[in-house]
Amino acid sequence: MMDVGRHPRIKLLTNSEVENVTGFVGNFQVSVRKKTRYIDEDACTACSECEVVCPVVVPDEYQEGFSSRKAIYIPFPQAVPSSYVLDMDNCLGTNPIACGKCADACDKDCIDYDMEDEHFDLEVGTITLATGMQPYDPTEMDEYGYTRFENVITSMEFERLICAGGPVEGHFVRPTDRKTPKSVAFIQCVGSRSVNRGVPYCSNICCMNTVKDTLLLQDHYPDLQSKVFYMDIRSFGKGFEDLYRRSKEVGVQYIRGLPGNIEEDPVTQNLYLTAENTLTGKVTTHEVDMVVLAVGLVPRQDSELIRQMLTLSPTSDGFVMEAHPKLKPVDAPTRGVYFAGCVEAPKDIKDSVTQASAAVARANILLNAGEVKIEAITSVIHEEECNYCGRCVRVCPFHAITPANKKAGLYPKVVEAACSGCGTCAAECTTDCISMRHFEDAQYYAQVDAILAEDPMEKIVAFACNWCSYAGGDNAGTSRLQYPHNVRLVRTMCSGRVDEDFIMHAFRKGAPLVLVSGCHFSDCHYIDAVTWTQQRIEKTWDKLEKMGIRPERLQLEWISAAEGQKFARVMRELEELRRRVTKEEVDNTMRILSNGFKTATKKAATKRVAAVIS
Amino acid sequence: MSESAYFKCLRCAHEYVGEYTPKAVEEKTCPKCGSNSVRRLKSPPAEKAAG
Numbered sequence: 063m064m065d066v067g068r069h070p071r072i073k074l075l076t077n078s079e080v081e082n083v084t085g086f087v088g089n090f091q092v093s094v095r096k097k098t099r100y101i102d103e104d105a106c107t108a109c110s111e112c113e114v115v116c117p118v119v120v121p122d123e124y125q126e127g128f129s130s131r132k133a134i135y136i137p138f139p140q141a142v143p144s145s146y147v148l149d150m151d152n153c154l155g156t157n158p159i160a161c162g163k164c165a166d167a168c169d170k171d172c173i174d175y176d177m178e179d180e181h182f183d184l185e186v187g188t189i190t191l192a193t194g195m196q197p198y199d200p201t202e203m204d205e206y207g208y209t210r211f212e213n214v215i216t217s218m219e220f221e222r223l224i225c226a227g228g229p230v231e232g233h234f235v236r237p238t239d240r241k242t243p244k245s246v247a248f249i250q251c252v253g254s255r256s257v258n259r260g261v262p263y264c265s266n267i268c269c270m271n272t273v274k275d276t277l278l279l280q281d282h283y284p285d286l287q288s289k290v291f292y293m294d295i296r297s298f299g300k301g302f303e304d305l306y307r308r309s310k311e312v313g314v315q316y317i318r319g320l321p322g323n324i325e326e327d328p329v330t331q332n333l334y335l336t337a338e339n340t341l342t343g344k345v346t347t348h349e350v351d352m353v354v355l356a357v358g359l360v361p362r363q364d365s366e367l368i369r370q371m372l373t374l375s376p377t378s379d380g381f382v383m384e385a386h387p388k389l390k391p392v393d394a395p396t397r398g399v400y401f402a403g404c405v406e407a408p409k410d411i412k413d414s415v416t417q418a419s420a421a422v423a424r425a426n427i428l429l430n431a432g433e434v435k436i437e438a439i440t441s442v443i444h445e446e447e448c449n450y451c452g453r454c455v456r457v458c459p460f461h462a463i464t465p466a467n468k469k470a471g472l473y474p475k476v477v478e479a480a481c482s483g484c485g486t487c488a489a490e491c492t493t494d495c496i497s498m499r500h501f502e503d504a505q506y507y508a509q510v511d512a513i514l515a516e517d518p519m520e521k522i523v524a525f526a527c528n529w530c531s532y533a534g535g536d537n538a539g540t541s542r543l544q545y546p547h548n549v550r551l552v553r554t555m556c557s558g559r560v561d562e563d564f565i566m567h568a569f570r571k572g573a574p575l576v577l578v579s580g581c582h583f584s585d586c587h588y589i590d591a592v593t594w595t596q597q598r599i600e601k602t603w604d605k606l607e608k609m610g611i612r613p614e615r616l617q618l619e620w621i622s623a624a625e626g627q628k629f630a631r632v633m634r635e636l637e638e639l640r641r642r643v644t645k646e647e648v649d650n651t652m653r654i655l656s657n658g659f660k661t662a663t664k665k666a667a668t669k670r671v672a673a674v675i676s
Numbered sequence: 677m678s679e680s681a682y683f684k685c686l687r688c689a690h691e692y693v694g695e696y697t698p699k700a701v702e703e704k705t706c707p708k709c710g711s712n713s714v715r716r717l718k719s720p721p722a723e724k725a726a727g
Binding site (some may be wrong): 639 | 686
């Protein structure tokens with residue numbers, strides 16, 4: 063932190079908030095609000111004269127409330143810049159001045175009660191997101207008595223108590239009597255790996271953090287008895303198994319089973335934990351002086367806003383999703399944005415540093431190149447057919463289309479550097495004035511025509527997205543899984559590209575069954591494009607029903623690249639459905655749809671492609 | 677706020693009552709066959725005649 067603060071080419075903006083981000087890779091505009099400290103940070107020498115005279119005392123958040131601070135304070139000892147900040151929520155008041163002792167005490171006149179927030183814009187080429195995480199609040203797990211029993215603390219609170227710079231200068235004491243405990247119990251997976259309460263995922267760091275804590279305790283207090291209640295100890299990683307073994311060698315007792323209940327002795331404030339040791343099958347009660355809850359990690363609640371600004375998609379866990387879990391693990395789907403640390407998933411310091419280094423290296427590749435290579439697959443708006451409806455602007459997951467302004471005669475415009483080529487705009491366009499390079503409407507019509515040219519009654523037309531469903535088909539193939547041979551896949555970059563017209567065209571050409579398949583919502587390569595697919599399919603089902611066509615003939619399925627088994631199973635199920643579709647039904651559908659349904663659209667798209675080719 | 681709604685699986689024809697949140701687009705899965713071809717019905721499914 064100190065190095066970063068001193069670095070000549072790094073501008074460190076502390077106590078600041080990003081208010082808005084616009085632009086695209088290489089050309090981001092970031093609006094920042096630098097909150098006022100009410101202190102001239104360049105003039106302040108951190109002499110602490112102001113703090114000494116401040117009469118307000120509040121709990122110190124950094125010390126987890128175990129000690130207090132003043133209303134004018136330095137947030138933590140290593141804070142950069144090393145300058146005081148005035149906590150205006152707790153100050154006695156500056157307008158009119160109710161106290162003013164800090165200003166009187168400051169020889170350098172650093173304190174300015176009229177100081178206001180600064181707003182400024184930055185132009186940057188890339189953005190690295192490192193908004194971190196927050197620990198799980200175990201209050202809802204009432205059986206552990208957190209907040210009811212003072213001697214039940216969290217692992218974060220333990221860190222402050224055992225830290226030499228903490229409220230008790232590293233002399234570990236229990237809160238009720240300020241005496242060094244004789245026995246401490248650690249409970250693992252508090253809030254983690256729980257579907258009903260907390261979060262379903264493993265928080266990654268808690269096991270090794272507890273192992274480290276037990277070693278620290280044994281090192282400081284060799285006579286102290288530590289007990290660890292756990293489900294599994296996950297000590298993967300370099301040197302971690304050694305640490306775990308050392309912890310057991312120094313006498314830490316590991317009990318496989320989580321306590322169901324904690325009771326407190328009202329006289330001694332000792333705690334009684336009842337747990338079943340699942341290795342022996344015995345239920346035993348353990349008396350300890352203190353309990354440490356190894357709480358899990360959850361996404362920061364205030365990261366939602368920045369996620370929306372950068373058009374990032376959340377995973378089902380609430381962290382942000384990377385562009386590709388294996389090949390682009392530090393890249394966001396939005397080009398020019400990178401991740402470092404726990405914003406992407408819970409991880410320890412080593413992994414965070416590794417990821418941060420990777421993110422910076424990725425950003426440097428872009429910045430040093432000075433130019434950006436973009437995908438050739440982007441959308442094109444044909445202005446002459448646009449009616450300024452603005453739908454394309456609303457549906458674009460990457461905010462890559464600039465808004466239209468009919469009065470000013472401004473058509474929507476695609477920012478090609480920001481467009482990722484999902485094709486949702488083309489599928490949603492009400493006038494079909496948007497085409498996709500390399501994935502033109504006419505190409506899809508031609509593929510459907512070719513599929514249904516012979517024996518259409520025997521075919522299943524399946525639109526599959528490039529990243530998941532199509533790859534799921536590959537997975538099924540390479541796994542030698544059997545599925546019906548009459549399924550014909552039409553590859554789209556995203557299921558969001560599947561225009562209702564493509565589906566209707568397939569039915570018009572005699573398809574008994576059509577499948578639209580894409581990524582699971584949490585896997586969508588194009589942020590939330592898949593949600594538009596679902597909405598479009600739901601509308602198409604309604605439309606089919608109104609036209610007298612069974613909606614069952616249009617199927618929808620989310621299949622990931624790893625779900626080869628599911629791909630094969632779904633194809634077998636679809637074959638069963640196809641066999642139930644009669645020739646009369648298909649003929650009737652063809653008759654209904656031949657009565658002028660959107661033929662003009664198809665002609666326009668074909669004409670456009672012909673013009674491009676010529 | 678979520679509310680109860682009728683759903684029909686277009687794969688296995690299973691009809692059921694589930695939670696539905698207006699304006700929230702969520703992945704739907706049939707509780708019987710696991711298919712994602714689940715359609716929200718705007719009215720309750722017709723009662724089937726006994727016998």
